[in-house]
Amino acid sequence: MTTLRTLTPTTVRRLAIARQYLSGPVRPVSQMLDLIRDLGCLQLDPTSAVARNHLLVLWSRLGNYDQAHLNKLLWQERHLFEYWAHAASIVLTEDYPLHAARMNQYQLGEWVQENINFYNYVLGEITQRGPLSSKDFEDQSNSAWPSTGWTNGRNTSRMLDFLWMQGKILVKERRGHTRYWDLAERCLPDWTPREVLPEREVVRRAAQRALRALGVATAKQIKLHFTRYRYPELESVLQDLETEGQIQRVTIAEGATKWPGVWYSHTDDLPQLEQLEAGDWQPRTTLLSPFDNLIADRDRTEQLFNFEYRIEIYVPKDKRKFGYFVLPILHGDQLIGRIDPLMDRKTGTFHIHHV
Numbered sequence: 001m002t003t004l005r006t007l008t009p010t011t012v013r014r015l016a017i018a019r020q021y022l023s024g025p026v027r028p029v030s031q032m033l034d035l036i037r038d039l040g041c042l043q044l045d046p047t048s049a050v051a052r053n054h055l056l057v058l059w060s061r062l063g064n065y066d067q068a069h070l071n072k073l074l075w076q077e078r079h080l081f082e083y084w085a086h087a088a089s090i091v092l093t094e095d096y097p098l099h100a101a102r103m104n105q106y107q108l109g110e111w112v113q114e115n116i117n118f119y120n121y122v123l124g125e126i127t128q129r130g131p132l133s134s135k136d137f138e139d140q141s142n143s144a145w146p147s148t149g150w151t152n153g154r155n156t157s158r159m160l161d162f163l164w165m166q167g168k169i170l171v172k173e174r175r176g177h178t179r180y181w182d183l184a185e186r187c188l189p190d191w192t193p194r195e196v197l198p199e200r201e202v203v204r205r206a207a208q209r210a211l212r213a214l215g216v217a218t219a220k221q222i223k224l225h226f227t228r229y230r231y232p233e234l235e236s237v238l239q240d241l242e243t244e245g246q247i248q249r250v251t252i253a254e255g256a257t258k259w260p261g262v263w264y265s266h267t268d269d270l271p272q273l274e275q276l277e278a279g280d281w282q283p284r285t286t287l288l289s290p291f292d293n294l295i296a297d298r299d300r301t302e303q304l305f306n307f308e309y310r311i312e313i314y315v316p317k318d319k320r321k322f323g324y325f326v327l328p329i330l331h332g333d334q335l336i337g338r339i340d341p342l343m344d345r346k347t348g349t350f351h352i353h354h355v
Contacts, residue, residue, distance in 0.1 A: 004249050004250055004251045005248065005250045005251070005265075006250070006251045006252070006253055007216065007250050007251070007252050007253075007265075007273075007277075008252070008253070008254055009252060009254050009259070009304070010333060011273070011276055011277055012215065012216045012252055012304065013304050013305065013333045013334075014276050014281055014333045015215035015216060015265075015269065015272065015273055015276055016214060016215040016216065016294065016304060017294065017330070017333060018215070018272060018276065019038065019212060019213060019214065019215040019269070019272075020038075020039065020061075020213070020293060020294045021035050021038065021039075021061040022060065022061060022284060022286065022294065022330060023281065023282055023283060023284050024282040024284070025282070026061070026062060026063045026284070027061060027062055028062075029062055029065045029066065029069050031062075032058065032062065032065075032069055032070065032073065033073055033079055033080075035058070035061055035062070036073075036080065036090070036092065037092060037094075038212065038213060039057070039213055039293050040085065040091075040092075040095075040209050040210065040213050040225075040226040040293075041085035041086065041089035041090060041091045041092075041226060041293075042054035042057050042058070042089055042090040042293075043057075043085070043086065043087045043088070043089050043291045043293075043296070044082065044087070044088045044089055044090060045087075045088075045291050046177070047313060047325060048343075049324060049325035049341070049342050049343065050289075050325060050327070050341055050342070050343045050350075051343065053289045053290075053291040053292075054070075054090055055067065055070075056287075056288075056289035056292070056327075057289055057291075057292055057293065058070065060286045060287060060288055060289070060292065060330075061286075074090065075172075075173050075174075077189075078093055078187070078188065078189040079092065079093055079094075080092060080093060081093055081170055081171070081187065081188065082170065082171045082179075083099045083102075083164075083167075083170070084099075084102065084165065085099075085226055085227055085228070086224070086225060086226060086227070086228035086296065087228075087291075093188060093189065093192050094193060095209075096188070096192050096193055096194070097193055097194070097195050097196070097197045097202070098197075098202055098205060098206050098209075098227065099167075099227075100167060100194075100196070101197065101199065101202045101230075102165075102227070102230060103165070103166055103167030104167070104196075106165045106166050106167075108162060108166070111143070111145060111146065111158075112159070112162050114142055114143055115141045115142050115143065115155075115159070117140065117142070118139075118140045118141045118142070118155070118159060119159060119162070119163070121137075121138075121140050122137055122156070122159050122160065122163065123163060123168060123169070125137060126163075126169055126181055126182060126183060127183060130169075130172070130180075130181060130182035130183060130186070131172035131173065131180035131181055131182040132180060132181055132182075133178050133179065133180050133181070134156045134157050134160060134179075135178075137156045139155050139156055141155040141156075141159070145158045160181055163181075164181070167184055168183070168184060169181045169182065169183060169184060170182065170183075170184045170187040170188070171187070172186070172187050199232060200233065200237065202230075203230075203231050203232060203233065203234060203237050204237050204240070204241065206226055206227045206230070206231065207222050207231060207234060207237055207238065207241070208241065208246065208247070208266060209226050210222045210225040210226040210227075211247060211264060211265070211266050212266045212268065212269060213225060213226065213293065214300075215265065215269065216250060216252070216263055216264070216265045217263065217264060217300075218261045218262060218263055218264070219234055219235055219238060219262065219264075220261075221297060221300050222234065222238075222264075224296075224297045224300075225296070225297065238264065242264070245267060246266065246267060247264045247265065247266050247267060248264065248265055248267055249262060249263065249264055250263050250264070250265050251263065259303075281333075283331070283332030283333065284330075284332070285329070285330065285331045285332070286329075286330050287327040287328070287329060287330070287339065288327060288328045288329075288330055288335075289327065290309075290311040290325060290326065290327070290328075291311075292328075294330075295309060295328060295335075298310065301335075305334065305335045307328065307335040309326075309328060309335075309338075311325075311326070312324060312326065313325065322338055322340060322354070323338075323340025323353060323354055324340065324342070325340070325341070325342070326338045326339065326340050327339050327341060337355065338355075339352050339354065339355050340352065340353040340354040340355075341353070
């Protein structure tokens with residue numbers, strides 16, 4: 001039986017950080033597409049107490065950069081588009097077959113069936129007049145979208161979301177925070193890969209993307225990353241990849257203490273792993289968005305960094321422990337603290353309430 005490679009928790013942390021472009025020299029903006037390719041996706045979130053999440057994730061890795069470069073990749077060159085990864089995200093056009101699998105399997109619920117004429121109206125208007133924003137449609141629904149949350153009564157927006165999840169429409173452009181929708185075939189470039197992949201091949205590719213972004217991970221952690229929860233028969237796929245030599249099992253131990261579970265690393269990361277074990281480590285200090293890819297899995301974050309993090313946006317102010325939009329502080333291979341900031345855009349003042 002093959003002897004498993006043993007890694008220390010420090011090496012595991014450093015590989016995770018390195019694979020996330022959070023160590024070594026700050027990358028030039030010209031590497032933005034390569035960076036997003038290795039991350040797999042940039043989560044979109046409307047909260048902008050400091051800045052929108054996808055902008056913060058890039059800032060943590062690139063430093064100050066011209067946002068026009070991202071806009072060019074999104075809206076001009078179309079190397080990127082908006083779709084659902086582990087949440088609403090910016091994803092790579094070259095990964096379209098992985099996301100098309102979700103589009104093709106997406107089932108419309110009872111509310112859409114009850115409002116099928118509204119569905120056809122929205123799609124027809126976009127076909128004839130697009131790109132359009134949600135304000136360009138009449139609410140022709142037969143029944144209101146049932147929700148006790150923030151989507152309550154937003155019938156047009158919800159219908160657009162369902163068409164988006166099906167892959168029939170995509171965001172053509174944004175003007176401020178307003179999305180303008182058009183038919184997917186009018187948004188995606190001609191070079192978009194259109195191959196229809198078997199489900200197992202989708203899982204095979206997505207699992208490797210997730211594992212490489214994580215550095216070292218368990219099957220559960222892979223399931224929670226990139227195309228979250230969309231890994232049917234993952235354990236069997238991982239067995240195949242291990243047999244083929246694409247991935248390898250490792251153990252994680254500090255002295256006599258061994259971390260539980262079956263852990264994997266990708267063989268493509270072996271050279272970087274060996275460099276880290278040889279002491280080639282260039283630490284960096286930066287702030288992380290609450291939705292940063294490195295810490296999106298809160299349980300993994302706690303296990304790797306002994307750092308408990310929960311976002312408190314939805315917690316009443318008097319019950320918050322740390323603050324509204326707290327940014328963890330990454331220093332080398334440790335999360336050493338957090339800041340509670342707020343950007344006042346009217347005065348151009350960056351407030352830090354607590355450290």
